[in-house]
Each structure stands twice: as C-alpha cells, then as structure tokens.
Amino acid sequence: MSKQELEGSGNPRDEDPLRVIVVDDDPLARRMLRDVLQDAGIVVIAEAGGGREAIELSTYYKPDVVVMDLVMPGIDGIAATRQITHQTPDVRVVMLTSSDSEEVGLMTLRAGASGFLCKSVGLDALPRALRCAKEGEAVVSRQLTMRLIEGMRRVREDGAGMRPIRSPLTPREWEVLDLLCQERSTDDIADTLVLSVETVRSHIKSVLRKLGVRSRQEAIKAAGRLRSGLVPDGLAEAS
C-alpha cells in the first residue's frame, strides 16, 4: 500500500486524490513543491520547467490544478495560464510566485488563474489552497480581494464602460452602445461624441448588425449579456 493511501489526502471529503502539475524553471523549487504536495496526499502527475511544456502537459493530462511559476524562459506564467485556461477550461491554475505585486496578481486573474499566492505565505498552506481551487474557490490574499472589490465599485450600475476582452465591436461602436444603454437619442450621442448624426446612425446600424439584433432595445440587452460574460468572447451572438 502506498504512503498516499495510508495517510489519505487530509481531506476526508475527497475520494480521488488531487492531480497536480508543478511548473517552475528551478528544479530545486519543483522538487520542494512536489515533496510538500505528495506528503499531503496530492498526486503530482507531471512537472514542467517552462511555459510551453506546461501548456503541452496540461492539454495532455488535464490535471485538476496547475501550480504555476511567473518568471520562466520563453513563455511566462501569465501567458501559459491564458493558454491553459483557454484550451482546457476545467483546469484550475494557481500562480505561486515570489512577487507580491497586486498588479501582477490582477493580471494573473485576468489571464484565467483561480489563485495568486506569494511564496512567502508558506508552503504548508499550499495543499489546502489547491483543494479549494479545485472546488471552484478563489485563492487570493485579502489585499487582492479588496482590490477586486474596489474595481467592482468603480463600475457604473448600468455597466457602461465595461467591455469583454474580445468583441467584434470597435472601441467607437462600444462608445455608441454605452450611450444607447443610457437611452440617449441619436442627436445626443452625436453631440456627446462630436460626430455627425449620419455617422452615429452608421455606427448604430453596424452595432445592430454585429450583435445580430434588430432594435436598440435588443442591442441594450445584448450589451448586458456581453458585459456579464454570458456570451463568450462577444462572438457567438454576432455569428
């Protein structure tokens, strides 16, 4: 019987052990992480020394969680996270880095990571954090959580200014759509954006066409769906 079976996962709710890929360009760091995780009953199914290898292994093995380093040769941890979560959305990525920069943390989350942990938090906390990530919980510091809350508070009630990362609409068309969502008239929009009425009508027509809708009210509803992420990448509706 393996050590893992004797000790269990440390979490009786887990029937299957957590399957993890460890990514770090430093072999010593990988070995240390592997030892800590294996001692906690977590199965390290693969290790990667760089972002490209991490993407390939994640696509092949589809682990529960990837523990990702930030600074690596070639493809960095943020870029690798973006590709992994795009290609295999069920795989959770937790960034584990020596950086305590909130900007880096926010970018990591934007790229699709479920967590951002500073190595200074202590490796003892890592197994539990990874199990939380697998269960769909965010693994972020209280400071970073506050930054996210502050960001949420800055967003207008009607969502104006919020845009999906990928969208068939141009920045100008989004400006027009924002104003449509505020129920502004064509003349009003023209005055606000310092455009001719004809140009605004042309933009509105293009917005309706790209969103696949027939009226301004339908466009407002479509904008809401795009902003809330109900329409992936803003492209499905358009097609």
Added chain:
Amino acid sequence: MSSSAPAFNGAEADLDAYAAQAAHQLGEAVALMRGYLALLEPRGEHDAELGTVVRGMAAGAERAQRFVDDLLDLAASGREALAVGAVPLGEALGAARLRLVDDLRDAGADLRSKPLPVVRGDRELIVRLLCHLLRASLAAGATTIEVEGVHKDGFVRVEVRDDGQPASGEPFAPFARARGRGPLVGAGVGLTVSRRIVQLHGGAIGLDADAGGGAVATFTLPAEE
C-alpha cells in the same frame, strides 16, 4: 587568438545571484507588459494604429524576454544537477537547430554537420550548450556553421567552426559579447553558460580564430562507452 575557459570563481557566484534577482525583477515586468498586450491585441484588430503600436511593443517585449531567458540561464548554470545518460550529439544538434530555426533562417545561415558520436551527459544541458554556441556564431555574423566530432582519449572532441567575426578579449567572461552583437540581442552570457555546462561534465572548452577566417569553438565531453 586562442582562449581557453577559466574556472568558475567567487566573483561569478556573486554575479549569478545578481543575475537571478535581475531576471526575476525584469521578468515580472515583461510578463505584466505581455499580459496587457494580450488584452489589447484583439482591439488592435479593429484599429490599425493601435494594432501597429501593439505589434511594436510585443516585439520589444520579446527582446526583453530573451534577455530574461539569458539571465535565468546564467543564474541556473552554476547550480545545475546533471541528469546523465547517453546523448547522441547528432540528435542534440537537431534539437538545437529546431529551437533556433527562426534565428538561423533570419540570418540566412547554413548549419552543416558530419555524423556525430554519442557522448555521456545531460541531454538538455548539451542541447543548450549547442544553442549557445550556434547563437554566438550568428551574433558574429556567420552564414556557414560546421559541426564535427571525433573520439579522443575517452572524450569526444567537438568543433563548431564558422565564418563569422573572430572573438576578442575574454570570450568566456559574462557579458563580454566577445563575438559582437549581430542580429541576436541577448544578455551576452552564452559563452559563459557554455563553459559552465562543459565544465560540469568534466570537459574543457576553448575558442580560437580559424586559419581560414572566422572562428572555431572546441569543447570536449565524456564519450559514451
């Protein structure tokens, strides 16, 4: 000119520590910049001016990343643990060629080799060694690079001969850029890392001006029995 590689010393250990710190500071900034560029990229598809800016910044970020890669490589090369096995040099050279396929193409360089022996060493490190030597040749403006290897006294002696500018100064010193900058902008540590990899395997490395012009890097690695 003939240069053989001096041994690793304390000053270089300090330099490694600094390189590791610099790599992580710069690497973090580059990763953040690339992250924002990835967010902007889709908008650039609808905005020609923005698209041009994004592509320009992305090219700059890639150059900065190459610098980060070199610093990480330098910092790691002093403390690598060898995973030793039989390494066919021809296969390792093929892997190095694959990693540098764009650089070789952009430089219009022709890489040739005769059948190469099998050595005993760490495959990944040997591929990196060959990559660094090929990059040094390209930095020196080489358009023809020839690799040969022969057995000698339990070792394999490999020569990487090119028609680029010969080296000047102390080619194996960190940041020496002894073979020029060429089209490849890195941190100038490739020959330092090469020397360390060879020495980790118990071999020796040197760099000489070639009688027919250009330069020849010679290194030895243990032969596979």
